[in-house]
Amino acid sequence: MSWIILIVSGVLEAVWATALGKSEGFTKLWPSVLFGIALVTSMGGLAWAMRDISTGTAYAVWVGIGASLTVVYAMITGDEDFSIVKTLLILGLVGCIVGLKLVSHD
Structure with missing residues (x-):
């Protein structure tokens, strides 16, 4: 269950992270509200998962998933330029995240 969380x-x-960018320095209400809710929920889930998963592994997986999805979303919406190299690097990052799960004894 910790891994799902x-x-x-x-x-x-x-x-x-995406909502923070869309909030334009907290000048837009709904992206700012979404940022706050997602931040608290995300941190709470990370803290809960770290009861069973080591800190280094949990943090690396959490950041890796967040960073990968943030870049992919930005490429889909056109906020980030698409490139094959970026895509391959993101796939490598995802591979490393899966590898951490496979070698984890948690």
């Missing part, structure tokens, strides 16, 4: 928390990290 961690993955959901990583997805929420991408949500709050």
Whole structure:
């Protein structure tokens, strides 16, 4: 269950990071509200998952999922330029995240 919570928390990290950018320095209400809700929920899930998963592994997975999804979303929406190299690097990052799960004894 901890791994599921961690993955959901990583997805929420991408949500709050994207909402933070869309809030334009907290000048837009709804992106700012979404940022706050996603941030608190994401951090809470990370903290909960870290009861069973080591800190280094949990944090690396959480950040990796959030960063990967944030870049993918930005490429889909056109906020970030698409390139094959970026896509391959993101796939490499995802491969490393899966590898951490496979070698984890948690």
